[in-house]
Amino acid sequence: MKPSAKRLLNILVPVKRSVDYAVKIRVNPEQTGIDTNVKHSMNPFDEIAVEEAVRLREKLKEKVTSIKAITIGPPKSIETLRTALAMGADSAIHVEVPEPGPSPEPLAVAKTLRAIIERQNSAAKSPADKIDLVILGKQAIDDDLGVTGQMLAGLLGWSQATFASKLEVDTEKGEAFVVREIDGGGEELRCRLPLVVTTDLRLNEPRYASLPNIMKAKKKPIEKLSPADLGVDYTPQLETLKVAEPPKRVGGGKVANVDELIAKLKEAGIEAA
Amino acid sequence: MLRTSSTFCRRAFVRSYATATSPHALVFLEHRGGVIDSGSLSALTAAEQLGGQVSALIVGSSDHVPGVVDKVKKLKGVTSVLHSTSPQYAEPVPEILSPLFESILSDSTFTHVVSATSSSAKSLLPRVSARLDAPTISDVTSLEHDASSGSTTFTRPIYAGNAISTVRAPSGIPIKFFTVRGTAFAPAADADSTAEATAVDPVEVADPVTVHLKTTIAKSDRPDLGVASRVISGGRALKNAETFEKTLYPLADVLGAAVGASRAAVDAGYADNSLQVGQTGKVVAPELYMALGISGAIQHLAGMKDSKLIVAVNKDPDAPIFQVADVGLVADLFDVVPELTEKLKK
Numbered sequence: 001m002k003p004s005a006k007r008l009l010n011i012l013v014p015v016k017r018s019v020d021y022a023v024k025i026r027v028n029p030e031q032t033g034i035d036t037n038v039k040h041s042m043n044p045f046d047e048i049a050v051e052e053a054v055r056l057r058e059k060l061k062e063k064v065t066s067i068k069a070i071t072i073g074p075p076k077s078i079e080t081l082r083t084a085l086a087m088g089a090d091s092a093i094h095v096e097v098p099e100p101g102p103s104p105e106p107l108a109v110a111k112t113l114r115a116i117i118e119r120q121n122s123a124a125k126s127p128a129d130k131i132d133l134v135i136l137g138k139q140a141i142d143d144d145l146g147v148t149g150q151m152l153a154g155l156l157g158w159s160q161a162t163f164a165s166k167l168e169v170d171t172e173k174g175e176a177f178v179v180r181e182i183d184g185g186g187e188e189l190r191c192r193l194p195l196v197v198t199t200d201l202r203l204n205e206p207r208y209a210s211l212p213n214i215m216k217a218k219k220k221p222i223e224k225l226s227p228a229d230l231g232v233d234y235t236p237q238l239e240t241l242k243v244a245e246p247p248k249r250v251g252g253g254k255v256a257n258v259d260e261l262i263a264k265l266k267e268a269g270i271e272a273a
Numbered sequence: 274m275l276r277t278s279s280t281f282c283r284r285a286f287v288r289s290y291a292t293a294t295s296p297h298a299l300v301f302l303e304h305r306g307g308v309i310d311s312g313s314l315s316a317l318t319a320a321e322q323l324g325g326q327v328s329a330l331i332v333g334s335s336d337h338v339p340g341v342v343d344k345v346k347k348l349k350g351v352t353s354v355l356h357s358t359s360p361q362y363a364e365p366v367p368e369i370l371s372p373l374f375e376s377i378l379s380d381s382t383f384t385h386v387v388s389a390t391s392s393s394a395k396s397l398l399p400r401v402s403a404r405l406d407a408p409t410i411s412d413v414t415s416l417e418h419d420a421s422s423g424s425t426t427f428t429r430p431i432y433a434g435n436a437i438s439t440v441r442a443p444s445g446i447p448i449k450f451f452t453v454r455g456t457a458f459a460p461a462a463d464a465d466s467t468a469e470a471t472a473v474d475p476v477e478v479a480d481p482v483t484v485h486l487k488t489t490i491a492k493s494d495r496p497d498l499g500v501a502s503r504v505i506s507g508g509r510a511l512k513n514a515e516t517f518e519k520t521l522y523p524l525a526d527v528l529g530a531a532v533g534a535s536r537a538a539v540d541a542g543y544a545d546n547s548l549q550v551g552q553t554g555k556v557v558a559p560e561l562y563m564a565l566g567i568s569g570a571i572q573h574l575a576g577m578k579d580s581k582l583i584v585a586v587n588k589d590p591d592a593p594i595f596q597v598a599d600v601g602l603v604a605d606l607f608d609v610v611p612e613l614t615e616k617l618k619k
Contacts, residue, residue, distance in 0.1 A: 024571065025432045034436055106399070107408050141552065144431050145411045150367065150396055151403035159368055159482035162396040165546075182392040183499070183555075184305075184547050185490040189366075192482040201536070201553050202546060237408050237446055241426065242439040249578055252599035254590075258612045261584065264600045265617075268582045270503070270561050272617045273529025 007171040008065045008128040011053045013089060013135050014113055015046040015071050017080040018142040027245050034243065042080045045137025047206040048199040052135050054088035055204060056169060063171045065128060066090050072112055074099035078222065085217035086209030092222045097234060104234045110151035115230035132194040138163050149198035159191040165202040294382065296325030296418050301388040302345060307337035309344060311500040312389025314460030319453040320387045321350035323418040331356040332370060334363040342470050349464035359475035364485040365393040367400045372476040374401040383448055390452040402450040409450040410440065414457040425449050433552040433575035455499060456558035456579060491545045498548060501531030503561040506550055509537035510566025510606060517543040524614045535567045551576035565606045569594030
């Protein structure tokens with residue numbers, strides 16, 4: 001049977017530039033945020049999202065028509081898009097927000113993504129050009145909110161598969177089989193496309209971009225848009241009153257042997273159950 | 274120009290005053306097979322701290338809901354219980370539950386929607402909140418509601434717990450959605466009172482876009498990691514799954530502790546994913562947290578540094594875990610753990 005145009009996949013991968021996961025962050029003296037003059041990189045969960053999109057193409061070949069990365073952030077976020085392109089995305093969109101400024105809230109990000117998807121899907125000449133799969137990280141490691149994917153699925157009325165540790169897409173049937181990480185174990189779902197997936201750490205092991213691919217990525221197209229182009233208001237709904245250091249824990253020193261350790265446990269009222 | 278703006282200001286002021294109603298929280302109360310999740314009990318306590326009415330919402334299949342309703346009616350702080358039963362609600366599929374929430378919230382006095390920071394609520398609440406054009410504030414550790422202005426102030430950890438953010442949801446957000454970090458609030462206890470229960474018609478979803486196929490729960494006789502008062506955790510140093518089990522489980526049994534693991538141990542296959550403690554796993558705050566062969570990366574510390582007593586055993590005297598440990602022992606865990614287990618037995 002000749003594959004019909006319907007059975008092609010366009011994947012959108014939103015990525016975020018965040019403080020590198022290995023950086024020990026410091027709260028600024030004004031207590032308005034953290035010192036951001038540190039190493040940044042792609043949010044680790046988003047790397048997994050890009051990797052998954054690229055692996056889907058490796059598996060489904062030409063059935064994956066396009067992989068588009070998108071970021072909403074300050075001018076420097078373009079580096080994050082280049083990383084995504086070097087990993088295997090075809091093109092990218094940069095919705096630029098001024099720096100310094102509050103980073104857009106998840107709901108505004110979800111609305112931006114919806115606007116991008118609706119823009120592309122209403123302009124699509126055939127269903128083959130429509131975005132039908134969005135893969136996001138399950139949370140950004142800076143705000144640790146973990147809500148954007150669910151919000152996007154809600155706004156679009158699409159199916160959602162959060163905390164995915166396994167994803168199999170059947171383009172013929174237009175559905176996906178997903179294994180999710182849940183409290184205490186796992187869960188298997190069958191989701192109909194179009195679908196929003198959020199990645200768990202266990203979904204895959206992201207690749208390193210090779211030097212030739214980094215060079216090639218420089219030639220891949222990045223479209224620049226402003227929030228106004230998409231009609232999204234980035235005024236925060238929440239007011240951040242303060243960002244503070246957590247209460248400091250002081251190490252209590254070391255003991256020399258097991259007996260001293262047991263004595264310390266007893267002191268704290270801990271004995272065999 | 275000036276006049277218009279001052280009229281506008283006054284009107285906005287008057288309006289915010291007029292709309293500041295007494296808080297009424299809807300708590301998404303979770304249960305598995307009729308057993309109430311302890312995180313939900315903490316969410317009830319958090320909801321009670323808003324200072325108004327607290328309605329618990331229980332959804333599920335007809336097998337379990339009646340029993341859960343009976344238990345929840347008697348919990349402290351609960352002023353009413355809503356329940357909705359449908360075969361479709363047997364598993365918490367967000368695409369199926371979202372319309373029910375929208376229906377309940379569309380015509381009501383609810384000012385807050387609250388849940389535990391559980392995997393199912395984390396999937397559901399943001400979906401519903403986006404449909405109502407409201408944010409979801411995740412993993413709240415404390416809160417304060419100002420009844421006169423209708424604003425609620427929350428604190429929550431950011432950057433893997435390395436900073437604490439205080440945010441205010443102003444009165445302009447009519448329904449405030451938030452999830453609650455279980456270890457930061459005591460679970461609601463039983464009370465003498467009995468709240469009234471009301472059945473809510475389910476909102477059937479014809480031809481749902483997502484179908485639940487199967488749930489696999491890792492079985493364990495030990496206390497649940499999220500709520501255990503003692504946790505024994507192992508890291509990469511445990512070598513393999515067999516050694517992990519052989520070394521840690523006897524000690525855990527002696528102490529009546531739950532077993533946890535670092536991401537390294539989980540990734541290497543020594544322990545099940547559900548045992549992972551950290552930023553991307555479970556957040557625990559037990560009386561005793563024993564970190565064995567765990568170096569103490571920030572992502573791991575994010576999940577356990579609110580524990581009351583932290584004990585670390587590590588061969589490396591410079592391991593970062595010693596900076597947070599109350600009691601540290603620089604030694605080979607393969608010597609220490611058996612000795613400790615034996616001596617504790619006595």
